[in-house]
Amino acid sequence: MTRSLDQMVEPVGQHQNRGGRIASVLPIGIRRIRTSTAALPMGLGFLGFLVLISLVSVLWTPYSPAATGTGPVSAAPSGAHWFGTDSVGSDVFSRTVAAGRTDVLYTLTVVAIALLVGSVWGAIVGFFGGWLEWATLRLLEVVQAFPALLMALFIISIVGPGTVKVILVAAIIPLPDFVRLARAEVLTKKNWQFAEAARMVGNRPMVVLFKHLMPNSSRPLLAYASISAAWVVGNIAALGYIGLGIQPDAVEWGSMIARGQSDVVSGAWWESFFPGIGILLLAIGFQLVGDGLSSRNQGEER
Amino acid sequence: MAVETVASPSPRGFVVPGPVRQIGRRLGGAFLVVFGVVTLTFLLTRAFAADPTDLLSPPNATAADRAAVRSRLGLSDPLPVQYLHYLRDLLHGNLGTSYLTGRPVTSDLLDRLPATAELATYALILGILGGVTAGVLAAVFEGSIFDRMLRVVTSAGLALPQFWVALMLLWLFFVKFGLLPGPTGRLPIGMDPPPKVTGFYLIDSIVTGHLSDFGPALAQLCLPVLTLSCGVWSPLARGARSAMVLALKSDYVRTARALGLSRRRIWFVYALRNALLPVITMLAGTVAWAFSGSVLVEGAFGWPGAGHYALNALEGSDFPAVEGFVLYASILYVIVYQILDLAYDLADPRIRS
Numbered sequence: 001m002t003r004s005l006d007q008m009v010e011p012v013g014q015h016q017n018r019g020g021r022i023a024s025v026l027p028i029g030i031r032r033i034r035t036s037t038a039a040l041p042m043g044l045g046f047l048g049f050l051v052l053i054s055l056v057s058v059l060w061t062p063y064s065p066a067a068t069g070t071g072p073v074s075a076a077p078s079g080a081h082w083f084g085t086d087s088v089g090s091d092v093f094s095r096t097v098a099a100g101r102t103d104v105l106y107t108l109t110v111v112a113i114a115l116l117v118g119s120v121w122g123a124i125v126g127f128f129g130g131w132l133e134w135a136t137l138r139l140l141e142v143v144q145a146f147p148a149l150l151m152a153l154f155i156i157s158i159v160g161p162g163t164v165k166v167i168l169v170a171a172i173i174p175l176p177d178f179v180r181l182a183r184a185e186v187l188t189k190k191n192w193q194f195a196e197a198a199r200m201v202g203n204r205p206m207v208v209l210f211k212h213l214m215p216n217s218s219r220p221l222l223a224y225a226s227i228s229a230a231w232v233v234g235n236i237a238a239l240g241y242i243g244l245g246i247q248p249d250a251v252e253w254g255s256m257i258a259r260g261q262s263d264v265v266s267g268a269w270w271e272s273f274f275p276g277i278g279i280l281l282l283a284i285g286f287q288l289v290g291d292g293l294s295s296r297n298q299g300e301e302r
Numbered sequence: 303m304a305v306e307t308v309a310s311p312s313p314r315g316f317v318v319p320g321p322v323r324q325i326g327r328r329l330g331g332a333f334l335v336v337f338g339v340v341t342l343t344f345l346l347t348r349a350f351a352a353d354p355t356d357l358l359s360p361p362n363a364t365a366a367d368r369a370a371v372r373s374r375l376g377l378s379d380p381l382p383v384q385y386l387h388y389l390r391d392l393l394h395g396n397l398g399t400s401y402l403t404g405r406p407v408t409s410d411l412l413d414r415l416p417a418t419a420e421l422a423t424y425a426l427i428l429g430i431l432g433g434v435t436a437g438v439l440a441a442v443f444e445g446s447i448f449d450r451m452l453r454v455v456t457s458a459g460l461a462l463p464q465f466w467v468a469l470m471l472l473w474l475f476f477v478k479f480g481l482l483p484g485p486t487g488r489l490p491i492g493m494d495p496p497p498k499v500t501g502f503y504l505i506d507s508i509v510t511g512h513l514s515d516f517g518p519a520l521a522q523l524c525l526p527v528l529t530l531s532c533g534v535w536s537p538l539a540r541g542a543r544s545a546m547v548l549a550l551k552s553d554y555v556r557t558a559r560a561l562g563l564s565r566r567r568i569w570f571v572y573a574l575r576n577a578l579l580p581v582i583t584m585l586a587g588t589v590a591w592a593f594s595g596s597v598l599v600e601g602a603f604g605w606p607g608a609g610h611y612a613l614n615a616l617e618g619s620d621f622p623a624v625e626g627f628v629l630y631a632s633i634l635y636v637i638v639y640q641i642l643d644l645a646y647d648l649a650d651p652r653i654r655s
Contacts, residue, residue, distance in 0.1 A: 138334060138335075138338065139338070141335045142338035142339055145335055145339050145633075146628060147591075147594050147597075147628070147632065149598075150627070151628070153616055154346065157616055158346060158347075230460070230461060234463045237466075238465065238598060241463070241465055241598070242598075242613070254463070257469065261469060264469050264470075264472065264477070265472060265473070265477060265485075269477075272466065276462065276469075276470070279463055280461050283461030284457055284461045287460070
């Protein structure tokens with residue numbers, strides 16, 4: 001129906017995630033046929049592990065993540081500092097696990113906003129159609145023609161930094177995909193028998209939409225939310241890396257990589273390496289959960 | 303998207319052929335999107351952005367001085383008038399003057415495009431060849447160790463931020479092994495570029511006989527190209543794999559097998575050609591993305607391309623420059639997409655039904 005339906009099951013790069021109707025010609029079958037059943041538990045394991053570490057880091061880290069001068073400056077990993085220290089002598093291990101908290105929380109919030117706003121918006125335009133649908137689709141085409149990350153940076157440079165602003169701006173990037181997916185879901189299902197039946201017994205349209213149609217579309221939307229979360233992780237890290245938006249004193253993986261950048265070129269790889277591994281684990285965890293959820297969807301459809 | 307295959311008679315009695323109507327409709331749609339992009343960019347920078355007057359006035363400027371700056375920038379006009387002026391300037395290819403460089407944004411961008419284009423071209427060649435080959439092989443040997451390995455590698459390739467990959471490659475090849483040069487842009491510091499013919503240093507150095515530039519320029523290209531191509535080949539390998547798996551399971555492949563065709567012929571002639579069709583669609587986004595200059599990759603390698611320019615402009619609140627780059631990149635997307643959409647419609651008769 002729209003490209004999101006296809007992409008839901010075959011995640012592609014952000015840079016593929018845009019543009020008009022091209023992907024609508026993708027055969028519905030562009031999806032992973034042979035899906036490993038291990039994806040979902042593995043992904044949940046990854047995410048659970050990261051959440052656990054984040055929770056533990058609230059109570060205990062070897063050193064305070066904000067403390068400077070906990071040891072020699074830019075020291076290699078050792079028994080005292082498992083991941084080494086950075087250019088101001090902060091403990092990289094403490095900072096990495098504490099940063100996980102920020103990134104996990106930001107990512108979940110961003111995806112939740114995009115999922116909620118996107119599905120309601122998409123469902124309404126798909127259900128009622130008309131000029132609202134036309135205008136929405138044109139607006140999405142325009143927004144998706146912008147280079148995603150640059151647009152986010154651009155808006156932040158205009159509206160100024162701040163946690164809430166960063167989260168809202170980061171939510172704009174995946175939003176169009178949720179709108180399209182929800183619209184496609186409602187469009188395909190609104191004439192199915194259960195929807196007919198719900199209408200026939202006299203339910204008002206809004207009730208049919210939100211009590212009958214939406215719950216039936218929740219699984220693909222959730223699967224896509226998880227896949228999209230993998231991209232959100234990268235975007236948030238990129239915002240932190242550039243240093244626009246996220247406060248400089250916030251402990252965040254992207255800004256840690258930026259802080260270590262100049263030292264990496266003089267040999268201290270550990271300052272930037274470990275935060276990157278954090279991003280990798282979080283993104284792959286979301287990818288796996290998304291893969292697992294969407295392969296279950298297909299199993300049901302067959 | 304249902305487009306009639308049979309052309310319907312137009313009111314004036316002559317028949318407009320289907321493809322022409324289709325092209326017309328597409329161009330109309332593309333124009334609408336470009337117009338929307340232009341308008342949104344204008345609104346973002348003029349209606350919501352901070353007033354650039356402070357940036358351009360000396361600290362001790364009087365109210366009159368500031369008013370002069372404002373009227374020079376055209377900011378004293380009402381918004382609709384500013385919008386019309388903006389549209390008029392755009393039609394003349396005038397993107398405004400950069401606050402930072404003091405030069406027209408259009409010529410700034412044109413100066414930096416060859417660097418981005420050279421990087422993008424090689425990264426695309428490497429990424430497309432590598433990605434499609436790996437994906438097709440993984441599908442042919444589905445379930446093999448190679449297939450599983452590829453899946454892990456592409457997952458990582460999709461999940462890792464490119465600025466991190468860039469840093470780690472720099473550490474490995476520049477710091478640790480000293481095999482490749484550091485992030486000093488297109489040439490080592492102090493070297494003069496070859497005379498400009500195409501703007502691609504590798505080609506120019508051969509064409510103009512400045513062969514001593516070839517080696518250093520190639521060495522500088524290695525890491526940025528490798529980093530950028532990761533973003534190309536990971537999604538392509540996945541897409542190619544699933545398209546090929548699907549093709550290999552299709553009825554026509556079964557028929558071909560039943561007819562006793564060789565496996566190689568089935569794989570590379572029948573299945574591959576069908577599998578490549580959806581891969582070509584994925585390509586559109588990749589091409590546009592690479593040519594709009596990966597902002598962060600160019601930043602990490604000090605590559606003097608359009609993306610790096612945009613990043614600097616962003617950090618210096620140089621709105622005309624950012625605006626110019628955003629417009630360039632989004633219009634590029636629209637054009638690449640429309641061309642591929644159209645080619646696809648014409649190439650695959652199934653879509654038109």
